[in-house]
Amino acid sequence: MTAFRLVDRVEDGRELALLVWPFPEPVIAASTAAVGGGVGERGWVLNAQVAKDYGRHDLAAHAAELADVAGVTGTGATMFTAADVRRVEHAEDSGVRVDATVGLTRPTWAAAVDESVAVPAPGTINVVVQVPVRLSDAALLNALCTATEAKAQAMFEAGVPGTGTASDAVTITCPTGGDAEEFAGPRSVWGGRLARAVHAAVLAGAHEWRDGP
Template structure:
């Protein structure tokens, strides 16, 4: 994983970049390269908290081209501090997570409930510009069946929610979280990736450790910001 930087809209922004090369496929909820398919790179790019572009897929394509990335890949955006990406490993599983919790969100909320992302803090004041979104990238060294890829996403998401609750955030994530799970194409496919399977348990532990570390780091950033006020 490489950490790269760019200047955009007067800000210095970071991105993490994996050049996996051919022979791997991913399952992802990302805007660029989402779904299941072969990929050769994964890009997680930071944007400003005031990001207002309405063509994020095109933007990600531009960023990929600027780094010389070719062929199919996965691109994700986040306003979280990408240079504070947390990396954790567990017996061959590698996970990185960028954690921003500007608007912690429960997955299920009553229909018609106001979106806290859009709600003012005091009267007509605009919300404070704090970073949001949790992006997770998981790499496993074994081939996974289609069903196991889906199962890996579920396992990682459950581990994320567990980590957030343990870190003191009453939420299951944010409304804009994204995930990418990467596995090799060749080899005998593992049929399961649930939290009690061999590889699913490793995914769960690595995701839990990375997200928990990121959430605790984010909480410390908030406390430091409040001390400066």
Template sequence: DGVGLMTAADVSAYAHADDGGVEAFVTAGVDVRGWAARPGEGAAGVQDPGTINVVVAVPAALTDAALVNAVATATEAKVQALVEGGYDCSGTPTDAVCVVADAPGPHREAHAFAGPRSLWGARLARAVHRAVLQAVVIADRDGPAVRGQA
């Protein structure tokens, strides 16, 4: 029936973008950022605040596999936007991506793929990309303090 995210992000400062009916809502706190596969890191201690939350609404039915694919597509678009925005990172340690889609039904067949070259995946990627670019500007109006720091 719905989804909820617990976050320290200022959710009143969100960005929104849409593409062909796909809507992306993004909050971004980019004070703590890094690469996903950073050597020698674990979950020791409490992390400083910083998170990118992406919620995407797709007005089409997706199979379970396509939903997983949509999360990967959204994540790829997020990383592309971060790199293009001057952030040398793949995100923050606490990022969240949530994709909601219509339920399949007797007259609504579910799409089996949501990669960036599929109809709905391409729309999702463009919407997420634009929303992340906007969200990092909202969160960090002066740009990244030290680009490349992780």
């Protein structure tokens, strides 16, 4: 498992933090990240804190700038959040590692009344999951669903009025080699481990957010 590095930077006169997972070997990732999302090989993942009034639309260009600051090259996935990523929460379950940053400025229900005209606030829950065994493409997508279910369970248990925020992102990674596991639902072996670790990390982050500094 790869531990993240914390990188401090100054952007537009503000001190902001950046988490980077520089994998020693490429991994297979399934990600909903704003830049570098999708399914395929990735060499790194970034979780970047941005200002609460963040208004850039050139996200790919910004991600390239952040990768340069982090000292990583090649193909990766970049997630953004207005939450302080220094307050990252970590959990593990039987080899699955989860790092989560939780911002709940504007929680929302997934099936809320249409708010498409509103601009989502970048509070954001970002989750990075590392699974130590190869998952098939279908299992990777299943793992995204499982992680999201576990996140929603944590929101419910923390008393947050919503299933997440409108800008949440999840990245699941696994090795490129080995026999592929075909399932990652919550009652599969690896899906269950993933769900428990995501739940623990997000629940801890939600409590910390609500309790304040």
